Amino acid sequence: MISFPKRERAHHAAACVGVDAGKFSHTLVVRPQHQPDSKPFSFPTTRSGFDTAVAFIRQQVPGAAATTILVGIEFAGNYGFTFAHYLAQLGFPIVSVLPAHTKRWKDVAHNQPLKTDAKDAGTITDLLAQGHFVTFPFLSPAYADLRYLVTARERLSLLRRGAITQLRTLIQVVFPEFEALFPLIAKKTPFTVLRTFPTPQDLLDATRTKLLRVLKTASRGHLGAETYDKLVAAARATLGLPGAQARLRQEILLTLERIALFERQIKALETELVEALQAVPETPYLLSIPKVAPVTAAVFLGSIGDPRAYEAGEQILRVAGLSLIERSSGVLRGTKRISKRGRPLLRQAAYMFAVRSITKGSLFRAEYDALCRRNGGVKMKAVVAVMRSGLRLLYSIARDRRLFTIAPPAVRRVAA
Numbered sequence: 526m527i528s529f530p531k532r533e534r535a536h537h538a539a540a541c542v543g544v545d546a547g548k549f550s551h552t553l554v555v556r557p558q559h560q561p562d563s564k565p566f567s568f569p570t571t572r573s574g575f576d577t578a579v580a581f582i583r584q585q586v587p588g589a590a591a592t593t594i595l596v597g598i599e600f601a602g603n604y605g606f607t608f609a610h611y612l613a614q615l616g617f618p619i620v621s622v623l624p625a626h627t628k629r630w631k632d633v634a635h636n637q638p639l640k641t642d643a644k645d646a647g648t649i650t651d652l653l654a655q656g657h658f659v660t661f662p663f664l665s666p667a668y669a670d671l672r673y674l675v676t677a678r679e680r681l682s683l684l685r686r687g688a689i690t691q692l693r694t695l696i697q698v699v700f701p702e703f704e705a706l707f708p709l710i711a712k713k714t715p716f717t718v719l720r721t722f723p724t725p726q727d728l729l730d731a732t733r734t735k736l737l738r739v740l741k742t743a744s745r746g747h748l749g750a751e752t753y754d755k756l757v758a759a760a761r762a763t764l765g766l767p768g769a770q771a772r773l774r775q776e777i778l779l780t781l782e783r784i785a786l787f788e789r790q791i792k793a794l795e796t797e798l799v800e801a802l803q804a805v806p807e808t809p810y811l812l813s814i815p816k817v818a819p820v821t822a823a824v825f826l827g828s829i830g831d832p833r834a835y836e837a838g839e840q841i842l843r844v845a846g847l848s849l850i851e852r853s854s855g856v857l858r859g860t861k862r863i864s865k866r867g868r869p870l871l872r873q874a875a876y877m878f879a880v881r882s883i884t885k886g887s888l889f890r891a892e893y894d895a896l897c898r899r900n901g902g903v904k905m906k907a908v909v910a911v912m913r914s915g916l917r918l919l920y921s922i923a924r925d926r927r928l929f930t931i932a933p934p935a936v937r938r939v940a941a
């Protein structure tokens with residue numbers, strides 16, 4: 526549903542400007558109040574191009590202040606961010622028109638599979654004028670730094686997961702029995718064993734003393750003769766392809782090196798994250814919550830920006846894609862589920878915080894047990910409910926900038 530204030534804001538603007546953002550060029554359409562739309566105007570993504578775009582907008586609305594001209598941009602990935610910040614510095618209010626809305630409205634307005642930059646800019650202007658837009662979050666430098674670092678860390682984590690998947694694929698051909706002995710192949714001990722003995726033949730060629738030393742050192746004394754016997758027996762009876770052992774040995778070592786590189790880079794970014802957190806005023810309050818790690822706090826603040834820019838916890842759930850939706854019609858009553866339309870990183874951080882917080886004796890354990898009893902023991906539904914409660918808690922603590930206490934704030938005020 527479109528909120529009334531959004532419609533009013535669009536209707537009272539001196540002009541609505543819809544911008545279709547691209548990599549090398551943008552296209553805009555200006556709709557002055559009570560006047561026809563301008564012709565589509567395309568301009569390159571350069572400083573001179575941005576200057577000509579502003580001149581074109583002012584030409585369509587002579588004498589209007591920049592603050593009275595509402596600009597809606599459909600962002601394509603990162604395309605359009607530089608233009609948004611450029612316009613914001615000049616005083617233009619910037620909002621975001623969602624691509625999903627543009628696609629659906631284009632089918633309604635044109636009733637044909639037509640896609641051009643000019644048509645898209647006109648469609649964005651239609652949606653903007655009707656109040657179909659969301660606020661564009663201009664982050665202050667401290668919050669922006671957190672978002673950049675969190676995004677970079679996630680990219681490296683994704684590359685690391687891909688390299689681990691590739692390592693599993695290689696092991697299935699070279700030494701398929703290895704994963705039965707080390708199911709958690711991404712741990713330190715299996716990595717060390719593979720780095721020292723990449724193939725079954727390397728294991729068989731090694732002396733008992735050397736292999737035992739590697740096992741005991743990597744596992745900190747937890748593994749010894751029993752694991753040695755299992756490894757040697759598996760190497761002797763392996764179904765690994767003999768040719769693959771010779772040809773893929775080097776690739777296994779290179780993949781292990783790549784994983785180690787990603788892990789070093791992730792640790793370096795996490796060190797920067799901790800340093801960047803010190804510049805954000807909400808950090809000490811968030812870290813006072815049990816089971817909230819610096820990375821969790823960084824993902825939360827980097828995803829939402831200034832907590833005081835929001836009016837309620839429901840808005841935070843919407844940003845994370847954890848708002849509840851339902852599909853019902855007539856006698857049909859659909860089940861409620863989360864929308865998943867939001868920031869995946871924030872949703873992932875909420876999940877990890879929830880998992881840590883439902884362990885025995887932890888913050889949300891009692892709530893989790895009660896939810897499981899009420900829903901018939903469906904654990905995932907209970908975890909999602911805890912994710913929502915956890916995000917609301919993070920938001921309230923950060924917004925009020927207060928240290929965490931078990932007693933709710935109202936109870937503490939009465940007690941005082």
